[in-house]
Amino acid sequence: MIGKEGSYLVTRDREAVEKRLHAKLEASHKLSSAAATEGESELSLVKRPIDVPLPAEAGKSACRAAELMVNGNQEFRMGSYVSAIDSYSKGLVAVATATGEGDLQPMRTAMLLNRAACLLHNESREENLGQSYSNKALQDCDVVLQQDPQNAAALTRRALAFEAMELFDEAVEALVAATAQRPDDKPLAAMLPTLRDKAAA
Numbered sequence: 019m020i021g022k023e024g025s026y027l028v029t030r031d032r033e034a035v036e037k038r039l040h041a042k043l044e045a046s047h048k049l050s051s052a053a054a055t056e057g058e059s060e061l062s063l064v065k066r067p068i069d070v071p072l073p074a075e076a077g078k079s080a081c082r083a084a085e086l087m088v089n090g091n092q093e094f095r096m097g098s099y100v101s102a103i104d105s106y107s108k109g110l111v112a113v114a115t116a117t118g119e120g121d122l123q124p125m126r127t128a129m130l131l132n133r134a135a136c137l138l139h140n141e142s143r144e145e146n147l148g149q150s151y152s153n154k155a156l157q158d159c160d161v162v163l164q165q166d167p168q169n170a171a172a173l174t175r176r177a178l179a180f181e182a183m184e185l186f187d188e189a190v191e192a193l194v195a196a197t198a199q200r201p202d203d204k205p206l207a208a209m210l211p212t213l214r215d216k217a218a219a
Contacts, residue, residue, distance in 0.1 A: 060174040060196060061205050064135045067091040067102075068128040068171065079116035080125075083109045087129055090136075099136040106133040127162050127169075134158040134175045138182065152182040170199040174206065177213070186217035 072084045086109030093102035106129045113126045137155035156179040162172040173196035180189035190213045
């Protein structure tokens, strides 16, 4: 049994860990924000991680998930996609076990989208496993779209996954849906004619 002094030390240590984690999250969030520009294309955003803040009510599981997300984001930025995929996968397990620790849906969505992006990047490196990676990326996008059917990031990644799988009709459909959410995204719209040509071939 922990006495009052021991209980105080545990609480103090936990507060110190959470403080360090908040600092890491803030630094990671600043990196993502600094890299973003107003009106930037969704195609550019696939090249780096999405970041979200930690909920104020976060407990042990949520803090663990956030730590894994930060690790995944660092690995994503370094191009270590396999390691990032592993970190996001573990982070999603931690999110699933967190209850009553605030709204973790934004963190879950960010990790799913980041994992999908890493799977697509990894697919381009490992052509022999491309369809497998693309299928997994598609599954992550579909999970996000079940909660948010108009999520432009998920729709864009979905289109890229279908394109990698050479399912061009489905890629066109997903990209049309993405451009409907981002009508001013010119690079995104510029993909449509190419995909339509591939679908018609």
